[in-house]
Amino acid sequence: MARMTMIEAVRSAMDVSMARDENVVVFGEDVGYFGGVFRCTQGLQAKYGKTRCFDAPISESGIVGTAIGMAAYGLKPCVEIQFADYMYPAYDQITQEAARIRYRSNGDFTCPIVLRMPTGGGIFGGQTHSQSPEALFTHVCGLKVIVPSNPYDAKGLLISAIEDPDPVMFLEPKRLYNGPFDGHHERPVTAWSKHELGDVPEGHYTIPIGKAEIRRKGSAVTVVAYGTMVHVALAAAEETGIDAEVIDLRSLLPLDLDTIVQSVTKTGRCVVVHEATLTSGFGAELVSLVQEHCFYHLEAPVVRVTGWDTPYPHAQEWDYFPGPARVGRALTEVMEA
Amino acid sequence: MDEFSRLSLHVPEPAVRPGGQPDFSNVKIPKAGSVPRPEVDVAPEEIRDLAFSIIRVLNRDGEAVGPWAGLLSDAELLSGLRHMMMLRAFDARMLMAQRQGKTSFYMQHLGEEAVSCAFRRALRKGDMNFPTYRQAGLLIADDYPMVEMMNQIFSNESDPCHGRQLPVMYTSKEHGFFTISGNLATQYVQAVGWAMASAIKNDTRIAAGWIGDGSTAESDFHSALVFASTYRAPVILNIVNNQWAISTFQGIARGGSGTFAARGLGFGIPALRVDGNDYLAVYAVARWAAERARRNLGPTLIEYVTYRVGAHSTSDDPSAYRPKTESEAWPLGDPVLRLKKHLIVRGAWSEERHAQAEAEIMDEVIQAQKQAESHGTLHAGGKPSVRDIFEGVYAEMPPHIRRQRQKAGY
Ligand SMILES: Cc1ncc(C[n+]2csc(CCOP(=O)(O)OP(=O)(O)O)c2C)c(N)n1
Ligand SMILES: [Mg+2]
Numbered sequence: 001m002a003r004m005t006m007i008e009a010v011r012s013a014m015d016v017s018m019a020r021d022e023n024v025v026v027f028g029e030d031v032g033y034f035g036g037v038f039r040c041t042q043g044l045q046a047k048y049g050k051t052r053c054f055d056a057p058i059s060e061s062g063i064v065g066t067a068i069g070m071a072a073y074g075l076k077p078c079v080e081i082q083f084a085d086y087m088y089p090a091y092d093q094i095t096q097e098a099a100r101i102r103y104r105s106n107g108d109f110t111c112p113i114v115l116r117m118p119t120g121g122g123i124f125g126g127q128t129h130s131q132s133p134e135a136l137f138t139h140v141c142g143l144k145v146i147v148p149s150n151p152y153d154a155k156g157l158l159i160s161a162i163e164d165p166d167p168v169m170f171l172e173p174k175r176l177y178n179g180p181f182d183g184h185h186e187r188p189v190t191a192w193s194k195h196e197l198g199d200v201p202e203g204h205y206t207i208p209i210g211k212a213e214i215r216r217k218g219s220a221v222t223v224v225a226y227g228t229m230v231h232v233a234l235a236a237a238e239e240t241g242i243d244a245e246v247i248d249l250r251s252l253l254p255l256d257l258d259t260i261v262q263s264v265t266k267t268g269r270c271v272v273v274h275e276a277t278l279t280s281g282f283g284a285e286l287v288s289l290v291q292e293h294c295f296y297h298l299e300a301p302v303v304r305v306t307g308w309d310t311p312y313p314h315a316q317e318w319d320y321f322p323g324p325a326r327v328g329r330a331l332t333e334v335m336e337a
Numbered sequence: 338m339d340e341f342s343r344l345s346l347h348v349p350e351p352a353v354r355p356g357g358q359p360d361f362s363n364v365k366i367p368k369a370g371s372v373p374r375p376e377v378d379v380a381p382e383e384i385r386d387l388a389f390s391i392i393r394v395l396n397r398d399g400e401a402v403g404p405w406a407g408l409l410s411d412a413e414l415l416s417g418l419r420h421m422m423m424l425r426a427f428d429a430r431m432l433m434a435q436r437q438g439k440t441s442f443y444m445q446h447l448g449e450e451a452v453s454c455a456f457r458r459a460l461r462k463g464d465m466n467f468p469t470y471r472q473a474g475l476l477i478a479d480d481y482p483m484v485e486m487m488n489q490i491f492s493n494e495s496d497p498c499h500g501r502q503l504p505v506m507y508t509s510k511e512h513g514f515f516t517i518s519g520n521l522a523t524q525y526v527q528a529v530g531w532a533m534a535s536a537i538k539n540d541t542r543i544a545a546g547w548i549g550d551g552s553t554a555e556s557d558f559h560s561a562l563v564f565a566s567t568y569r570a571p572v573i574l575n576i577v578n579n580q581w582a583i584s585t586f587q588g589i590a591r592g593g594s595g596t597f598a599a600r601g602l603g604f605g606i607p608a609l610r611v612d613g614n615d616y617l618a619v620y621a622v623a624r625w626a627a628e629r630a631r632r633n634l635g636p637t638l639i640e641y642v643t644y645r646v647g648a649h650s651t652s653d654d655p656s657a658y659r660p661k662t663e664s665e666a667w668p669l670g671d672p673v674l675r676l677k678k679h680l681i682v683r684g685a686w687s688e689e690r691h692a693q694a695e696a697e698i699m700d701e702v703i704q705a706q707k708q709a710e711s712h713g714t715l716h717a718g719g720k721p722s723v724r725d726i727f728e729g730v731y732a733e734m735p736p737h738i739r740r741q742r743q744k745a746g747y
Contacts, residue, residue, distance in 0.1 A: 029582075029585065030583050030584045032585075034658045037584075037653075050348045050350070051346040055348075055584075057551070057589050058582060058585075059554040059556065060555075061556055062554065062556075086521075089555060124442065125503070126519065127501070128503065128518070128520055129519065279737065308726060308738075308745065310726050310727055310730050313501045314492055314500055314502055314504070315492035315501075316501075316721065316723055316725065316726045319723040319745065
């Protein structure tokens with residue numbers, strides 16, 4: 001075991017995968033010599049050579065398009081999109097190509113690619129360095145969508161993603177790169193080295209895609225969250241004293257519906273939290289599923305806490321980010337309903 | 338026996354990395370004044386050479402020479418020098434303000450001041466730029482109030498964008514400065530659309546698109562060229578080749594093409610390369626391209642050969658990927674020092690006046706900063722309202738956003 005930040009864990013996942021499988025290649029903007037603007041690929045070019053880890057031209061459609069071609073050949077590209085906010089030029093390649101190659105060729109060709117992308121806000125990145133576009137991927141049939149919340153999961157899930165036979169969107173909450181963040185931006189940052197999930201095996205291990213994890217057992221209300229919001233939800237539970245059960249989805253698609261249904265059936269109440277905008281967000285899907293599967297167990301309407309339906313503002317970041325106070329109010333609201 | 342051996346992948350590399358000796362011997366620099374100046378209605382195929390050369394006016398002795406020289410008066414050159422010095426002082430103060438936590442982020446122009454400052458002079462009121470984040474000289478050279486720029490950078494109560502946008506993402510229709518996007522290359526093709534609109538309406542205004550060397554790899558760059566070419570849009574398509582795209586050297590975007598300017602040739606667009614650190618050359622070429630656009634002769638592609646002396650942004654440390662002394666080895670020199678020298682050679686300037694101007698300009702910038710700071714900085718003093726998050730998404734606020742604003746307590 002080693003102490004790792006989420007950056008180191010992600011890097012270790014690629015390192016382990018590249019060592020085990022010569023078909024794994026890593027590329028993207030600034031990922032080669034420099035090792036990526038968040039340093040996630042640092043050292044990989046030196047270790048595996050510049051034909052297995054290299055800089056790409058600034059063309060996201062080119063990066064994803066070539067990754068699809070490499071996958072068709074038989075490689076396993078794990079590419080970096082510098083920020084999730086910059087995946088849009090590649091959206092055609094992702095949705096019309098990567099997602100459907102298996103289906104349209106009846107398995108003659110497949111597309112085992114991973115797109116890693118830093119996501120979410122909390123770093124004063126403004127509207128083009130803060131977005132959470134997960135729902136734009138979950139709405140596309142043929143893609144898998146993962147959002148880890150800690151170094152241990154990030155490594156195990158990324159290795160699974162690289163080994164997966166289908167295209168996987170791997171969204172890395174950048175505010176969690178260096179430490180667990182519960183939304184209390186006014187407090188000093190805590191490091192992963194002080195967190196049990198910063199303990200990461202150095203070698204190969206996988207975490208199954210499609211399995212959620214219960215981060216806090218509770219009986220009063222179920223909170224469904226992923227990424228940064230898992231830590232925010234845990235803080236809200238502590239601060240309100242409400243005995244919430246906090247589910248970390250880890251994988252949005254496929255989704256671990258059983259864990260959600262079991263929990264809501266037990267608690268009878270549910271709050272869904274994400275940082276992305278509200279309307280047509282992934283929360284809408286979660287709430288529908290809870291309604292379909294748990295209706296007769298519900299004691300209160302299901303509540304969503306999300307980013308507002310506006311672009312991510314720069315200066316008013318903390319009034320936009322759904323922090324522990326807002327999640328706490330939602331918990332109280334469903335308890336009093 | 339197969340006549341072909343096994344394949345291997347070519348991955349371009351810069352000439353040197355940290356620890357190495359900076360080397361620009363591969364950058365072929367023609368003598369100042371040596372590149373001819375064609376008529377603006379020249380057929381593009383007759384000036385293909387200009388996409389591979391470098392148009393230069395200022396020689397090593399500070400004289401303006403050759404067919405592209407002689408366009409600017411002493412007074413105009415002095416104001417040009419002042420704009421560049423202002424931009425440099427502005428950058429220095431804002432970098433420091435970022436380090437002091439007064440803003441979250443800043444991007445400087447060090448070494449590239451001539452490009453946007455001289456270009457602005459070739460445009461008229463009413464023309465429209467579609468800039469990137471590294472053309473603040475377009476605003477400064479158009480006398481946009483510095484205080485407003487700082488208000489935007491500080492996201493304070495007087496920020497014209499109400500705190501919504503990342504620092505340096507200015508906007509000013511009045512000053513011909515389209516709102517900057519953080520997403521690269523998207524605006525290049527929009528500039529072509531604006532120019533097409535001007536032609537559709539039989540207007541007289543022209544547009545200018547801006548892009549960095551690295552960003553020319555985006556599809557939008559190529560879309561811009563094909564639309565500009567097909568419709569002969571009255572647009573100037575500028576490529577600022579400052580050698581670096583964050584940590585990625587220009588060879589990754591350029592590939593096997595000799596130069597970025599040469600990208601225009603396949604589209605039949607006249608393409609010129611110019612010394613981006615030579616105020617006079619930048620102006621002369623921009624004016625040539627503007628005249629072509631105004632005469633309805635269509636687009637021009639210009640590559641400004643320059644060097645990004647500073648870090649990409651305040652989030653970047655270039656010592657991790659290029660030699661620390663690389664900027665000193667850059668063969669095209671410093672744009673401010675070169676124009677200063679020229680003005681001294683002309684007898685219009687002196688070391689003493691320069692030093693005095695430097696102090697005066699810095700003082701002006703500091704005064705502007707004081708004024709801006711009286712309206713707050715990112716974490717202190719006057720702030721935009723939380724209400725501002727919800728305004729301006731649509732012309733009229735739809736009910737669901739109004740409900741969310743109320744939920745936020747505003
Ligand atoms: C679509 C998109 N992809 C990636 C980025 C991240 N990014 C910001 S600036 C930059 C480098 C741009 O280099 P260049 O075009 O040469 O302009 P320069 O910064 O040198 O002026 C990158 C990759 C972005 N902003 N938008
Ligand atoms: Mg550049």
